Amino acid sequence: MRWLLHLDMDQFIVAVEVLRRPDLAGKPVVVGGDGDPSRPRQVVASASYEARAFGVRSGMPLRTAARRCRDAVFLATDHAAYDAASATVMDTLRSFDVPVEVWGWDEAYFGGDVADPFRLAREVRAAVLAATDLSASIGIGENKLQAKIAAQYAKPGGIFQITFGSWPGLMSERPVSALWGVGPKTAKKLDALSLRTVGDLAACDPAVLLPVFGPRMTAWLPAAAAGHGDVSLSTEPWVARSKSRETTFPTDLTDPSLVASHVAELAAGLTSEVVLDGRLVTHVAVKVRFAPFFTYLRSMKLREGATADPSVVSAAALLVLEKFALDRPVRLLGVRVDLLLPGVGDGEGAVGATGGD
DNA sequence: TCTGGGGTCCTAGGACCC
């Protein structure tokens, strides 16, 4: 029988920090930004269960977190540490004889044709704990959606199984937002159609969805609500489609020449990084967030085709920047470069598509 | 709750071509 399992590390970022600071175990810990909650424009990346008990949530401003939980210990985010811990977790998972599909720092799908998924889950959980001292929860399902949701039921540190048989009993009364892929906007649109629970959505006539959602969503929503999901496992290493970097300034930028130099630097820096991975840049996008919070994105395909030249990309980024009227204080600047997929020609330089009939 | 950073995918409209 084919089983999909989902490994989900428990409060991963905080857990990695506590490994380095064992004295913090069992305490309210909040990780985010530079770890200084007195500075504005920083948010919570991860909060320990003890901090969550005070209402601290990821995405919340650090200042708010500090107000809600006076005794919390605040720590700066340390991507390199999470990268390293994640690599150990995934290597451990890959040491089992099953396909593994990594989903970010702290999640992975695995499994396939396994006789005893609970046994596999127990062994994986024990191996991860032994290798990293980190706790994982594991969901078992007949597809990825079921496995992913099962992992939430398994938290913390447990194993939980969902099947088509148990799905309605577990999910029918839950809000549509419990489904992976249904966010606040979609939930609101569904609410306007009086579709509030997963059960409502599973039983609805797709014809009522079609005017509000596109054909894809219309097909997907009721299927997901009935517990259907992807059963494939791709072991292909993840290939980035794009790479971006953005900065929120502690105080707004008002000098357009500073804005321009910052954009040029971001673009050149990103290009240098992706070139190290043997990638070429095809498009460049510039993101500007004006005070108080108006965000715009403008982009351009590189006229000269895919390039590895940082100066070409930064010149293009400046061209894109000209699409903005920089007449207001700038709160955030970002640059994204889109990457040529390896093994794909970009058409530039290809001979004579002169065609015609 | 004055609201980060890094990603992916989908849709829609306009330009342009045959």
Next chain:
DNA sequence: TCTGGGGTCCTAGGACCC
């Protein structure tokens, strides 16, 4: 010629996730 029926490319924006 006052008007069609595709198709593709490009950009903007929306939505979602961790």
